[in-house]
Amino acid sequence: MANITELIELxxxxxxxxxxEGSIEIQRSDLADKFSCVPSQINYVISTRFTLEKGYFVESKRGGGGYIRIQQVNLPSLEAVQRHIQQTVGEQIDQTTAEGLVYQLEEARFITIREAHLLKAAVSRDVLLLKLPLRDEIRAKLLxxxxxxxxxK
Structure with missing residues (x-):
């Protein structure tokens, strides 16, 4: 059985x-009511599962008529993906950003789930047992x- 975080994400x-339109607007409180959870649980899902690194742009307006707008950022072509990789990775990259990029490429079906798992394993801080900033530099080159x-291919 999936946990509440996964259910909300799905x-x-x-x-x-x-x-x-490729975007949605939701009311945090309505969503919390739907899943019988607190609004902070909705905030957690959005802040961890719908990040720019994972291919989503999130806009939030708080207050009485507040909403959360989530828009998927599409990677239309291989050339655009390659530019995006160069811009995102640069000379060094931390593990969270690297995993977000891999997730985005997997979601856009540029890489398979298996390839994503291999990439994440190869750039993990548990594998790259080096001190910063060398670890982030090696991770960028590997990735x-x-x-x-x-x-x-």
Whole structure:
């Protein structure tokens, strides 16, 4: 059985995919009522599962008529993906950003789930037992090299 966080994430992704505009606006309190949870649980899901690194732009307006707007950022072409990788990775990259990029590429179906798992394992801080900033520099070089190999297949 999926936990509440996963259920909320799946629900939001489902309505986002069915949206003709590629974005949705939701009321935090309405969503909390639907899932019988506190609004902070909704905040947690959105702040951890719908990040820019994972391919989502989130806009939030608090207050009486407040809402949360979630928009999926699409990667339209291989050239755009390669530019995005160069901009995101740069000379160094931390683990969270690297995993977010891998997640985004997997969601856009540029890489498989298996490839995503391999990439995440290879750039993990548990594998790259080096001190910062060297670890982030090595991670960036590894990630770029692996992604170039995968995306030029």
């Amino acid at each position: 629900y939001l992704k489902e309505i986002l995919q069915s949206s003709s 770029k090299a692996m992604l170039i190999a995968l995306l030029t």
